[in-house]
Amino acid sequence: MFEFIGKNIKRIDAKDKVEGKAIYPQDIYIEGMLYGFTVRSKFPHAFIKVDVSEAEKVDGVVKVFTYKDVPGKNHHGVVLKDHEVFISKKVKRIGDPIAFVVAKSKEIAEYAASLVKVEYDILPAVFDPEEAMRENSPKVHDKDNVFYHFKIRKGDVEKAFKECDVIVENVYKVPMVDHAFLQPEAGVSYIDEDGKIVVIASTQYPHFDQEEIAQALGVSKDLVKVLTPAVGGAFGGREDITLQIHLAIAAFTLKRPVKAVYSREESFIAHSKRHAMKMYYKTGATKDGKLLALEAKIIGDSGAYASWSMNVLRKAAVHATGPYVVENVKIDSFAVYTNNPFTGAMRGFGATQVPIAYEQQMDILARKLGLSPIEIRLKNCFKEGSETATGQILEKVALEKCIEELKRF
Amino acid sequence: MKIELNVNGKDYSIEIEEHLRLIDLLRDKLNLTGTKEGCGEGECGACTVIMDGRIVNSCLVMAFQAHKSKIITIEGVEDEDIKNAFIEEGAVQCGFCTPGMILAAKSLLDKNENPSEQDIREAISGNLCRCTGYNKIVSAIKKAAEIKRGGRNV
Numbered sequence: 204m205f206e207f208i209g210k211n212i213k214r215i216d217a218k219d220k221v222e223g224k225a226i227y228p229q230d231i232y233i234e235g236m237l238y239g240f241t242v243r244s245k246f247p248h249a250f251i252k253v254d255v256s257e258a259e260k261v262d263g264v265v266k267v268f269t270y271k272d273v274p275g276k277n278h279h280g281v282v283l284k285d286h287e288v289f290i291s292k293k294v295k296r297i298g299d300p301i302a303f304v305v306a307k308s309k310e311i312a313e314y315a316a317s318l319v320k321v322e323y324d325i326l327p328a329v330f331d332p333e334e335a336m337r338e339n340s341p342k343v344h345d346k347d348n349v350f351y352h353f354k355i356r357k358g359d360v361e362k363a364f365k366e367c368d369v370i371v372e373n374v375y376k377v378p379m380v381d382h383a384f385l386q387p388e389a390g391v392s393y394i395d396e397d398g399k400i401v402v403i404a405s406t407q408y409p410h411f412d413q414e415e416i417a418q419a420l421g422v423s424k425d426l427v428k429v430l431t432p433a434v435g436g437a438f439g440g441r442e443d444i445t446l447q448i449h450l451a452i453a454a455f456t457l458k459r460p461v462k463a464v465y466s467r468e469e470s471f472i473a474h475s476k477r478h479a480m481k482m483y484y485k486t487g488a489t490k491d492g493k494l495l496a497l498e499a500k501i502i503g504d505s506g507a508y509a510s511w512s513m514n515v516l517r518k519a520a521v522h523a524t525g526p527y528v529v530e531n532v533k534i535d536s537f538a539v540y541t542n543n544p545f546t547g548a549m550r551g552f553g554a555t556q557v558p559i560a561y562e563q564q565m566d567i568l569a570r571k572l573g574l575s576p577i578e579i580r581l582k583n584c585f586k587e588g589s590e591t592a593t594g595q596i597l598e599k600v601a602l603e604k605c606i607e608e609l610k611r612f
Numbered sequence: 613m614k615i616e617l618n619v620n621g622k623d624y625s626i627e628i629e630e631h632l633r634l635i636d637l638l639r640d641k642l643n644l645t646g647t648k649e650g651c652g653e654g655e656c657g658a659c660t661v662i663m664d665g666r667i668v669n670s671c672l673v674m675a676f677q678a679h680k681s682k683i684i685t686i687e688g689v690e691d692e693d694i695k696n697a698f699i700e701e702g703a704v705q706c707g708f709c710t711p712g713m714i715l716a717a718k719s720l721l722d723k724n725e726n727p728s729e730q731d732i733r734e735a736i737s738g739n740l741c742r743c744t745g746y747n748k749i750v751s752a753i754k755k756a757a758e759i760k761r762g763g764r765n766v
Contacts, residue, residue: 218699220710222686223685225707227708232640382742385709433708436705
């Protein structure tokens with residue numbers, strides 16, 4: 204009946220991949236191409252002054268790019284344009300890009316990068332998002348560090364907690380996680396025969412990249428072509444720009460092909476992380492195990508840039524009750540700037556962090572009430588027609604059946 | 613300095629810099645880009661090649677150490693059973709670990725056509741994969757072994 208569903212389909216690119224013929228950006232070599240190497244901030248929060256004169260004197264160096272060489276807008280960012288292509292005044296995390304050294308070989312570029320002088324005027328930094336929420340904390344972007352607050356309100360939690368026979372209150376913390384996709388960032392940029400700026404990079408968002416590259420170059424979008432060859436894993440970690448604009452500016456300015464390949468270490472430093480979250484949970488139930496109220500405060504560490512934090516913290520809040528019906532809900536989630544590595548998309552997009560909190564709350568409640576973990580879940584789980592904390596009416600819910608199945612284990 | 617080596621059955625006599633790694637020789641000079649660099653410090657196994665019958669991380673071998681040696685890279689793997697098994701079992705996703713995985717599998721099956729699951733997991737223990745969760749790779753290697761023993765046809 205179906206052409207694909209229920210059948211074992213071979214990946215269209217699998218043959219090339221098993222033969223080693225699939226082309227990732229690092230596998231592209233163009234006659235006469237130059238190599239770029241990024242100079243990055245060594246401190247999490249500091250005003251900087253940059254001197255590239257020594258680096259530019261090195262034999263084989265073609266040009267060292269800084270914020271002064273950005274032809275268009277010196278910014279990018281998937282939701283807020285809060286990243287700079289190259290830092291102009293203030294670094295906000297370790298690894299912020301300051302300069303891009305372009306030379307005849309990778310070794311020369313790397314050596315010359317060590318000669319770029321960066322003077323740091325070090326500022327107090329903030330690494331704990333809760334501390335960053337206080338009024339007197341260092342300001343990462345010279346404004347309030349809290350840039351997103353999402354609220355869910357349903358029923359009356361205050362009244363409901365008074366009616367609960369048992370209340371469990373705990374704080375849960377989950378750390379940052381790196382995607383560690385196996386292929387480190389790499390890319391090539393050149394001007395094609397039609398005069399278009401081509402950027403070949405492993406990206407999750409060629410159309411976003413095109414827009415951001417065009418803005419930074421100060422050209423119209425139709426002059427920029429982004430090509431995505433084989434992508435060596437991504438998991439959300441390639442949703443933000445890393446080297447795409449640097450390469451485009453270099454190729455556009457020098458009219459020569461330019462390539463860059465990050466080491467594993469630079470890859471860790473350059474791209475986003477999964478949000479670390481601190482989750483305050485208060486869950487209350489009646490003595491027969493029916494959930495009555497849930498109150499949660501979720502604080503997400505956005506690091507130095509917003510990336511997808513609003514979307515991630517919204518999703519964390521929407522999933523904060525877990526797959527359980529609760530009549531009275533009060534949830535507040537916050538995205539907060541700190542001087543940590545920036546956080547963005549990673550598999551689950553905020554839905555991954557909260558289960559450790561809401562499920563442990565269920566287990567602790569069950570123990571206190573003398574119920575089995577399965578009993579308490581069956582009593583409260585979403586069923587056909589259930590209403591979520593955000594008012595969504597659910598259809599085709601098979602959760603009860605799934606939990607029943609678990610009885611066998 | 614000049615070294616001589618055989619790569620995928622072809623003899624080379626090639627001028628190299630002393631600091632050149634085997635992976636750079638393969639990728640940058642011989643154009644064999646199927647060998648991947650994932651970490652550059654011997655952790656991930658993406659750069660796995662077979663050197664004189666043993667698997668090595670080509671990022672940890674200096675090119676001069678490969679003098680007089682016989683190297684097999686993914687481009688030189690003629691064993692279609694392993695490659696087909698990887699495709700059929702869905703063991704290939706992003707593909708960046710695949711060449712190294714296939715060489716590790718080949719190195720195992722060259723010595724042992726009836727490996728246990730434990731043998732397979734040990735054989736690929738030096739190769740990281742971030743997509744599949746390994747199970748499909750293990751199934752693919754099991755299947756390749758079965759085909760080799762004549763148990764099943766592809």
